[in-house]
Amino acid sequence: xxxxxxxxxxxxxxxxxxxxxxxxxxxxxxxxxxxxxxxxxxxxxxxxxxxxxxxxxxxxxxxxxxxxxxxxxxxxxxxxxxxxxxxxxxxxxxxxxxxxxxxxxxxxxxxxxxxxxxxxxxxxxxxxxxxxxxxxxxxxxxxxxxxxxxxxxxxxxxxxxxxxxxxxxxxxxxxxxxxxxxxxxxxxxxxxxxxxxxxxxxxxxxxxxxxxxxxxxxxxxxxxxxxxxxxxxxxxxxxxxxxxxxxxxxxxxxxxxxxxxxxxxxxxxxxxxxxxxxxxxxxxxxxxxxxxxxxxxxxxxxxxxxxxxxxxxxxxxxxxxxxxxxxxxxxxxxxxxxxxxxxxxxxxxxxxxxxxxxxxxxxxxxxxxxxxxxxxxxxxxxxxxxxxxxxxxxxxxxxxxxxxxxxxxxxxxxxxxxxxxxxxxxxxxxxxxxxxxxxxxxxxxxxxxxxxxxxxxxxxxxxxxxxxxxxxxxxxxxxxxxxxxxxxxxxxxxxxxxxxxxxxxxxxxxxxxxxxxxxxxxxxxxxxxxxxxxxxxxxxxxxxxxxxxxxxxxxxxxxxxxxxxxxxxxxxxxxxxxxxxxxxxxxxxxxxxxxxxxxxxxxxxxxxxxxxxxxxxx
Amino acid sequence: xxxxxxxxxxxxxxxxxxxxxxxxxxxxxxxxxxxxxxxxxxxxxxxxxxxxxxxxxxxxxxxxxxxxxxxxxxxxxxxxxxxxxxxxxxxxxxxxxxxxxxxxxxxxxxxxxxxxxxxxxxxxxxxxxxxxxxxxxxxxxxxxxxxxxxxxxxxxxxxxxxxxxxxxxxxxxxxxxxxxxxxxxxxxxxxxxxxxxxxxxxxxxxxxxxxxxxxxxxxxxxxxxxxxxxxxxxxxxxxxxxxxxxxxxxxxxxxxxxxxxxxxxxxxx
Numbered sequence: 001x002x003x004x005x006x007x008x009x010x011x012x013x014x015x016x017x018x019x020x021x022x023x024x025x026x027x028x029x030x031x032x033x034x035x036x037x038x039x040x041x042x043x044x045x046x047x048x049x050x051x052x053x054x055x056x057x058x059x060x061x062x063x064x065x066x067x068x069x070x071x072x073x074x075x076x077x078x079x080x081x082x083x084x085x086x087x088x089x090x091x092x093x094x095x096x097x098x099x100x101x102x103x104x105x106x107x108x109x110x111x112x113x114x115x116x117x118x119x120x121x122x123x124x125x126x127x128x129x130x131x132x133x134x135x136x137x138x139x140x141x142x143x144x145x146x147x148x149x150x151x152x153x154x155x156x157x158x159x160x161x162x163x164x165x166x167x168x169x170x171x172x173x174x175x176x177x178x179x180x181x182x183x184x185x186x187x188x189x190x191x192x193x194x195x196x197x198x199x200x201x202x203x204x205x206x207x208x209x210x211x212x213x214x215x216x217x218x219x220x221x222x223x224x225x226x227x228x229x230x231x232x233x234x235x236x237x238x239x240x241x242x243x244x245x246x247x248x249x250x251x252x253x254x255x256x257x258x259x260x261x262x263x264x265x266x267x268x269x270x271x272x273x274x275x276x277x278x279x280x281x282x283x284x285x286x287x288x289x290x291x292x293x294x295x296x297x298x299x300x301x302x303x304x305x306x307x308x309x310x311x312x313x314x315x316x317x318x319x320x321x322x323x324x325x326x327x328x329x330x331x332x333x334x335x336x337x338x339x340x341x342x343x344x345x346x347x348x349x350x351x352x353x354x355x356x357x358x359x360x361x362x363x364x365x366x367x368x369x370x371x372x373x374x375x376x377x378x379x380x381x382x383x384x385x386x387x388x389x390x391x392x393x394x395x396x397x398x399x400x401x402x403x404x405x406x407x408x409x410x411x412x413x414x415x416x417x418x419x420x421x422x423x424x425x426x427x428x429x430x431x432x433x434x435x436x437x438x439x440x441x442x443x444x445x446x447x448x449x450x451x452x453x454x455x456x457x458x459x460x461x462x463x464x465x466x467x468x469x470x471x472x473x474x475x476x477x478x479x480x481x482x483x484x485x486x487x488x489x490x491x492x493x494x495x496x497x498x499x500x501x502x503x504x505x506x507x508x509x510x511x512x513x514x515x516x517x518x519x520x521x522x523x524x525x526x527x528x529x530x531x532x533x534x535x536x537x538x539x540x541x542x543x544x545x546x547x548x549x550x551x552x553x554x555x556x557x558x559x560x561x562x563x564x565x566x567x568x569x570x571x572x573x574x575x576x577x578x579x580x581x582x583x584x585x586x587x588x589x590x591x592x593x594x595x596x597x598x599x600x601x602x603x604x605x606x607x608x609x610x611x612x613x614x615x616x617x618x
Numbered sequence: 619x620x621x622x623x624x625x626x627x628x629x630x631x632x633x634x635x636x637x638x639x640x641x642x643x644x645x646x647x648x649x650x651x652x653x654x655x656x657x658x659x660x661x662x663x664x665x666x667x668x669x670x671x672x673x674x675x676x677x678x679x680x681x682x683x684x685x686x687x688x689x690x691x692x693x694x695x696x697x698x699x700x701x702x703x704x705x706x707x708x709x710x711x712x713x714x715x716x717x718x719x720x721x722x723x724x725x726x727x728x729x730x731x732x733x734x735x736x737x738x739x740x741x742x743x744x745x746x747x748x749x750x751x752x753x754x755x756x757x758x759x760x761x762x763x764x765x766x767x768x769x770x771x772x773x774x775x776x777x778x779x780x781x782x783x784x785x786x787x788x789x790x791x792x793x794x795x796x797x798x799x800x801x802x803x804x805x806x807x808x809x810x811x812x813x814x815x816x817x818x819x820x821x822x823x824x825x826x827x828x829x830x831x832x833x834x835x836x837x838x839x840x841x842x843x844x845x846x847x848x849x850x851x852x853x854x855x856x857x858x859x860x861x862x863x864x865x866x867x868x869x870x871x872x873x874x875x876x877x878x879x880x881x882x883x884x885x886x887x
Contacts, residue, residue: 008654501719501759521719528761529713575714578672582707583779584731586698592726592736 001066001193002094003109005102006283007178009168011158017107023115027084032327039078040324041230046074047086047316048237051093054100055244055293057259058200059251066192067247068201072121072149073208074144083118086320093315098308099288107387108160112153121149121205133213139206146205151190154198158182158189161261168278172341176278178261179268189259198404233416237313244309245302247467248293264592318403352527356415360496366410367497371601372506373594374608379494381612386486388616392475395482398433398615402489409497416492421484428484436473441465443470446487487569496529500524518589526572530565537561619647621684622814623669628678630664638664639675640839646816648782651830653847654818657861660835662818663710666785669816670707683782703732706781710788712768712862721752721771724760728779742778750774750804766797773804783814790824794867797857802827820862826851835858 003355008016035043050070057065074083088110094100101109128141130616162182178185265283267276293308361368367375386398438445445468448493456463494503504517538561623646630639638661646652654662667673668680673688680687682701691697709715718724730736737884747753750770755763763771768791775782786805790798805828809815817828823848825832832850834857836842842860843850850856857863 316816338628355762358759362757499720499757499759501723504719522717525717525719525759525761532761572714575709575711576717578667579707579709579715580717582670582702582705583728583775584698584702586695590730592723592730592739 001069001109001112001154001189001259002091002101002262003105003112003157003160004283005104005285006279006281007102007261008105008108008160009164009278010104011167011175012164013104013108016105016111016160020107020110020115023084024088024110027081027088028327030079030081031085031324035324036328040321042078043082043086043324044317044320045230045233045237046070046082047090047320048313049240050074050087051090051312051316052237052240052244052309053204054090055305055312056247057251058197059254065251066197068146068197068204068205069117069150069153070201071118072125072146072201073142073205075118075122075149076125076145076205076209077212080118080122083122084114085323087114087118088310089319089323090316093319095288096286097288097290097315098293098312099291100293102282103286104282108157112156116156116232117149117153119149120152121145138209138213142206145202147194147202149510150201151194151198154189154193157261158186161185162190166617170277175272175276177274177276177282178279179272185261192260193299205257211351240304241309241313241395246308247306249302262454271531286446314480329363354500356412357496358499360412360415361499361502363410365411365497367394367409367411367493369406369600370604371594371597372502373500373509373597374601374605375494375498376503376506376510377605378612379490381608382490382615383487385612385615386483386490390479392478393483394615395479395486398486399482399489401611402486402493406489406493409493411493411496416489416496419492420489423484423488424481428481432477432480435470436477438466438468438470438473441470441473441476443472445469446471446474502594505591508591508593514589517591522576526569530569533565533568534561537564584606619650622648622650622682622817623648623816624681625669626679626681628668628675628680630668630675634638634676637839639668642678642839642841644833644841644844646783646814648814649809649812651815651828651835652817653825653828653830654833654835655820655822655825655850655860655862656835657820657837660837660860661839662820662835663787666707666818668789670705670785671701672707687816692770692875699732703779704782706776706779706784708773708776708784708789709785710791712765712772713760715772715775716763716768719759721747721758721760721763723754724775727777728775732779739778742780743774746774746778749777765792766794769793769797769801771880773801777808781813783816784808785816785818787818788821789817790819790821798824822851822857822862828882834860 030405053070054067057067059065069087071083071087074086078086090100091106091109091114095103095109122145124145125138128144131140132138161178161180162185164178165181168176171174177335180188198483263271265275265280268279290304290311293305293312314423376566381401386395398528399606405411406413435441437449445466448466448468450467452463452465452467455465477522498506505520507517623644625642625644628642629637631637642665654665664673668675671692673678674689682705685691685697685700687701692701701819703843711873716724718727722740722743725747726736726739729739729742744753747756750773752767752770752774755767755771760768760771773786773789784805789801789805793801802824805815805817815828815830817824819825829847831844832847833844834842834850837860843853843856854863
């Protein structure tokens with residue numbers, strides 16, 4: 001249904017742009033007013049979903065194919081205006097990056113798929129399902145509305161195609177743009193969608209409504225669901241993206257051919273015997289970087305298609321994110337304040353994460369049961385193995401080992417691996433990436449990026465003729481990334497399974513002086529208390545300010561707060577010192593040690609040592 | 619009665635400028651219940667901190683159990699144990715007082731500094747935690763306690779040292795009525811065991827409840843009066859002078875009515 005450039009005359013595409021622009025304006029305005037930060041992930045997900053679902057081409061044996069749009073389900077779950085923006089963004093990516101749908105016809109495509117389909121779906125769904133969240137009505141409504149919404153969009157496209165010969169023809173009556181009259185174009189577009197693609201869209205819509213309504217009836221009412229569910233949805237999207245090659249494999253198998261009304265110049269010439277004059281002028285308007293979703297080149301059919309699926313989905317998410325950032329920015333006139341707020345929310349997160357750490361570490365689990373001293377020994381041995389060994393298999397074994405332990409301890413996998421991924425990417429992968437090039441690590445490139453006319457030499461660098469990635473360099477990057485990731489996951493594992501105070505006490509067994517431990521403990525504790533103070537002061541400030549505060553005022557406030565906190569710290573230090581004095585502190589601190597190790601602790605210690613030594617030396 | 623604490627002409631000023639105590643003379647008998655009252659900034663906390671040897675008075679002398687608490691004496695190990703072990707101080711801000719990793723660490727800190735063995739300290743800690751009903755909080759870090767729990771832990775961390783005298787700075791501040799009652803009952807229980815209780819407060823209801831001796835600090839940082847609770851609390855003129863009660867003006871029908879008003883009892887008209 002993506003009308004390419006050259007099929008619509010300016011008399012058609014210009015008004016279509018105008019109509020769509022009206023909807024965009026209203027949609028953006030609504031979004032700006034109603035979009036909350038928590039909805040942004042859902043909006044991005046919706047756009048990525050729409051992009052991906054359009055890649056699943058369904059063949060009609062005998063020459064054509066089509067696909068679902070996914071705009072309807074977005075309208076049902078997030079509202080029709082949200083769907084307008086999400087699908088329009090997707091269509092823009094498809095037109096600009098993948099050459100699916102034209103630049104001139106973008107307005108018309110948006111009208112069909114991003115406006116007509118969502119609104120028709122939404123109205124039908126409301127009419128059939130009403131306020132019902134359970135039973136047959138929402139399901140029936142979802143199927144019916146998805147089906148008819150897409151059919152309506154197709155009918156619009158058919159009309160747009162069909163009126164072209166009427167309003168734009170050459171001197172001899174030859175059509176300048178889309179060549180088929182309404183009597184052919186409308187049935188061709190409508191029937192295919194009404195009979196095949198529409199029911200498919202209906203089924204997709206129904207399944208999604210079933211999923212969302214049954215797991216969380218509040219979702220449609222705009223309630224926010226837990227991050228866990230969101231995590232699952234992202235995984236589902238990734239799975240859909242991974243399946244996209246089916247979208248060309250199946251049509252190829254059944255001889256589906258390209259969609260009606262999306263032929264190139266060659267096909268047109270073959271079918272019509274001529275290329276319409278207006279078409280010839282417009283159809284090469286834009287050279288997309290990944291034409292035909294990378295499936296054009298025979299060599300990289302399915303692979304290119306898969307890569308396009310992921311690229312497009314990521315682009316959709318990124319664009320929606322940027323768009324919502326932009327919308328938010330327009331809402332508060334003070335962008336600097338949000339920077340300040342962000343800092344404060346980081347502090348709030350700090351307090352929260354230490355609660356989480358404490359809570360996780362007091363959960364029941366394998367590692368939680370063990371003596372902290374055993375865990376410290378284990379971590380040190382493993383860290384040594386991670387950083388001494390120079391082969392990938394060992395790193396992978398350790399990574400697997402850590403993962404199993406984390407699993408057995410129910411230690412917040414998402415928390416641990418979220419941090420591992422972040423730190424591993426920035427401090428492992430990105431840092432080591434340049435060394436993969438043969439400019440830095442000499443060697444024969446296995447994958448050439450740039451070919452120069454000749455090799456250059458300046459200072460101590462030699463730039464070879466062919467710049468590329470070497471296998472040695474690649475190995476180095478993998479090693480560093482794995483080392484960083486393993487080190488971080490080990491540290492996180494111990495941190496999330498051992499109360500902070502126990503780790504400190506375990507260090508006592510390694511002859512760390514009590515006074516050092518006391519200072520670290522105090523620091524940890526007071527960071528926490530001051531984080532709370534800052535949070536409270538911020539809330540107190542919010543409660544006393546009405547309306548927006550401008551940037552400079554906010555910064556002055558922050559500076560003042562820092563001063564106060566500094567002063568408070570000083571006063572408190574004094575007080576704490578007095579409190580310690582009054583309880584007998586005389587200059588050297590004595591701390592309580594740990595109890596005796598149990599049998600199971602000794603056993604674990606032995607196992608940890610054995611594993612560590614094996615990993616280091618064998 | 620044996621004298622537990624004696625202060626002779628003690629003066630103290632912050633940074634040598636802001637007066638906090640000027641020429642304070644007082645004696646506290648062993649096993650006495652004493653409330654130090656005064657408005658904000660009258661020097662109650664300073665008085666308690668001088669009493670605990672935490673700050674060194676500009677002039678004047680402090681005696682504990684007949685021995686002078688001097689700067690030099692506080693450097694001797696033997697005297698430290700005698701004095702720190704004998705005098706317990708509960709700070710107004712529990713966050714200041716709780717500086718150990720967990721509640722149990724908090725409990726054993728004092729005894730261990732006094733030179734008790736770990737087992738002995740743990741034994742005492744168990745006893746005190748049972749008495750205060752905080753065994754369940756044993757492994758909690760102190761920042762994960764509620765205000766009432768913090769106060770109990772703070773008091774417990776002092777009680778494990780088995781002090782002779784207990785100094786409490788605004789102990790009922792910010793506590794709910796139940797925690798306040800618990801605290802007052804605890805103070806009586808300790809007092810019955812022969813411990814000296816000194817409370818600094820401006821909560822007249824607490825003073826009434828405690829019903830011991832009252833020392834009134836004036837806004838000039840002097841001891842205005844020392845006497846039994848009932849006589850001090852009924853001396854409205856004195857209380858007005860030290861700003862602990864205020865004149866209350868309100869209308870009774872046609873005429874304006876004016877009377878002294880404190881907030882420690884039901885306001886009867």
